Amino acid sequence: MVEHKISANSPIGVFDSGTGGLTVVRQLRDLLPNESVLYFADTGRLPYGTKPQSQVREFSVEIAEFLQERGAKALIIACNTATAASLSALEATFPGPVIGVIRPGAQSAVAAAGKDGRVGLIATDGTVQSGVYDRELEDLGLKSALVKQGCPDFVTLVESGLEDKDAVQDAIKRYMKPFHDSPVDALILGCTHFPLLSEYITDELPGVKLVDPAIQTVTTLKQMLEERGLLAGLGSQAEYKFFCSGDTDAFKKNLLMVLGRDDYPVEHVAW
Numbered sequence: 001m002v003e004h005k006i007s008a009n010s011p012i013g014v015f016d017s018g019t020g021g022l023t024v025v026r027q028l029r030d031l032l033p034n035e036s037v038l039y040f041a042d043t044g045r046l047p048y049g050t051k052p053q054s055q056v057r058e059f060s061v062e063i064a065e066f067l068q069e070r071g072a073k074a075l076i077i078a079c080n081t082a083t084a085a086s087l088s089a090l091e092a093t094f095p096g097p098v099i100g101v102i103r104p105g106a107q108s109a110v111a112a113a114g115k116d117g118r119v120g121l122i123a124t125d126g127t128v129q130s131g132v133y134d135r136e137l138e139d140l141g142l143k144s145a146l147v148k149q150g151c152p153d154f155v156t157l158v159e160s161g162l163e164d165k166d167a168v169q170d171a172i173k174r175y176m177k178p179f180h181d182s183p184v185d186a187l188i189l190g191c192t193h194f195p196l197l198s199e200y201i202t203d204e205l206p207g208v209k210l211v212d213p214a215i216q217t218v219t220t221l222k223q224m225l226e227e228r229g230l231l232a233g234l235g236s237q238a239e240y241k242f243f244c245s246g247d248t249d250a251f252k253k254n255l256l257m258v259l260g261r262d263d264y265p266v267e268h269v270a271w
C-alpha cells in the first residue's frame, strides 16, 4: 500500500453502501466546516443490509484501504450495517481515529428517551439481526427492551430519489405499524438512509423523538481529532471528493437531494 503522510489538513474518509452516508456528511459540513472529505458510495454493491456480515466486512476493509491510500486521516463508517459488521476490524487496522454510527446513535437515544423511556429502532435487517443496538443500549442502562423493525425497502426508495411517493407512503404505513402497537418515546433512525424519511415518519408517528445518530457521531469525532491534534486549521479550505462504484449520474442526483449541490467531483471506481 502507498504510504501517505497525514496531517491535520488531510481529509476525513467516509463511506456507506450509497446515499445514506451523505446524511453524515451533511452534519460534517455543518459542524466541522473546515474539514475536507473523501466519500465512498458503494452503490455498485448496494444493499449491504441483506448481505452476510462477513461479506459486508470484506467490502468495508477494502474501502477503508482505498480511503487510507488517498490520505484519509480518520474514518467514519457512515453506515450502521457496516458498523455492526466491521467496526472492530477497522479499529484494529486503520492507522487514525475510526468511528461508527451505532454507539453515538445509542447514546443519543438514551439522552432523548431517558433510561426509563421506551426506544424503537428502524434499520436494515442486517443491523436488526446483529443485536448491536440492543447491547449498546443495555450497556448505557436502558431498562426496557428495544422495539425493532427491519425496513429494507426504505433503502431502495431513498436510492431512487424518493420519487415514487405512493410507494414511500405504503412502506411508511407497513414499517411503522410495530410502533403503533408498542409506542415508543424515541425512534433511532438506525440506517443512514432513513433521516431522509424523517418528515414522513413524523407525520405517521407524531410526538415520537427521531434520533439521527449522525449528530453525535460528528460531535464525538471532533473530540477524537482534537485529542490527537488532527482537527483542520480554521483557515483551511474544505474540499469534498466523492467516489462511487455504481452509476455516477444517479449518485449526483442524490448529492443534490441531500447536500443541495451536484457540482462536487464524483469519480467512478470499477470494482
Ligand code: DGL
Residues within 6 Å of the ligand: 016, 017, 018, 020, 021, 046, 047, 048, 049, 050, 078, 079, 080, 081, 082, 124, 127, 155, 190, 191, 192, 193
Ligand atoms: N445506509 C446503510 C446503513 O446505515 C445500509 C443500507 C443498505 O445498503 O442496506 O445501514
